[in-house]
Amino acid sequence: MPEISGTSWTFRSFNPPYATGDQTPEEEWGLIRAEAVFNLQVTGTTLAGTIEWPGPPPGGLDLTGTILPVAGDEPPHFTIAGTGRPGSDTAGWDYRYYGHVTRDWPNGIDQRPCLVGSVIRAKTHNGRGESPAGSVYSFIAVKQPPLTSGLAGSWTYRSFENKPEPVYRTPPQQAHLIWLEAVCKLETPTSPTGLEGTLEWSGGGLDLKGTVLWGERVSFNLEGTGRPGTDTAGWDYR
Numbered sequence: 020m021p022e023i024s025g026t027s028w029t030f031r032s033f034n035p036p037y038a039t040g041d042q043t044p045e046e047e048w049g050l051i052r053a054e055a056v057f058n059l060q061v062t063g064t065t066l067a068g069t070i071e072w073p074g075p076p077p078g079g080l081d082l083t084g085t086i087l088p089v090a091g092d093e094p095p096h097f098t099i100a101g102t103g104r105p106g107s108d109t110a111g112w113d114y115r116y117y118g119h120v121t122r123d124w125p126n127g128i129d130q131r132p133c134l135v136g137s138v139i140r141a142k143t144h145n146g147r148g149e150s151p152a153g154s155v156y157s158f159i160a161v162k163q164p165p166l167t168s169g170l171a172g173s174w175t176y177r178s179f180e181n182k183p184e185p186v187y188r189t190p191p192q193q194a195h196l197i198w199l200e201a202v203c204k205l206e207t208p209t210s211p212t213g214l215e216g217t218l219e220w221s222g223g224g225l226d227l228k229g230t231v232l233w234g235e236r237v238s239f240n241l242e243g244t245g246r247p248g249t250d251t252a253g254w255d256y257r
Contacts, residue, residue, distance in 0.1 A: 029183040030203040030218060034196060035131045035161050046186045047196050050179050052156050055079075056163075057134070057174040061086070066170060070101055078109050084116070086170065090234050094120040097134075097170060103144070113141040118158065120170065124257070132162040134170075138178055157181055189221045207231065218243055223251050 043051070055072035059082070066084035071077070084099030099116040103109030118136020136158055143152045160174035177196075187200045201220035205227070207213055216227040229241035245251030 028203040028205070029185070030199075030201045031186075032198045033159055034193060034198045035133060036129050042194065043196050044191070050182060050186060052178040052180050053176070055176045057082075057160050057176045059170050059172065059174070061169065061171040066097060066099060070176060076108055078107070079104065080109055080112060080114065093232075093234070093238070094122055095170060096236070101138075109144075111142065112144045115139050115141050116158070123168065131166055132168060134158070134160040134174060134176075155181065190223075203227075214239055214241065223249070225251060225254060225256065 053072060055070050057068065057070050059066055059068040064086045066082065066086060068082045069079055070082060071079040080101035080103055082099050082101050084097055087096040087098065089096055096119040097117070101112070101114040101116065103112030116136060116138045118134050121133040121135060123132070124130060138156050138158050140150060140152055140154045144150050156178040158176060158178040160176040163173040163175060165172070185200055186197065190199050191197055199220060201218050201224075203216065203218050205214060205216035208215055212231050212233070214227070214229040214231050218225045218227055225243035225245060227241050227243050229239055232238045232240065241257070243254070243256040245254030
């Protein structure tokens, strides 16, 4: 199953309540491609809205999209097209977003709805090739208050360069944007739906066990447990 197993992944988890950029460490700015605000409205299965980022000059895209059907209790998935505005610095821009809402964990502390996914630049822009079509970035958007469920509302948005090299050699402080950086190794040793592996960082690690969920897109559930006799003994992450 090449989508998930048999590969090492550079793993980064992010601090959800962290919403402002003026405290971001210099190393992390090397990963951030864009910082903006998503504003989304929902009518049935239709999305509309804007993405706005600071200037000078200020810029933005107009957004149109669709909420996709899901099976069972899986969180909503969506596709969005972001197009530039005629007569502005973004005229002719064309970006496409695919993502989903993160799971609502029972009894979660400091939990905020998040959107996670990837974005592709569909057309070259600026006319000089420095922004070529086909460039792909990861993104996370964190809900701004009021923290209602669903896709409607305002979201603090960041897109990231997909750089595999580590930013931190040791785990950062929790005040930073990146909560933890590690290496995730996954295998499917038992069946097409079985998943096992490890999560390793400087001075610690978890053993992973979970299930592959087959649908329109391959997804997964994992349980990470600490190792007896180590500093992670008794830890339990999902």
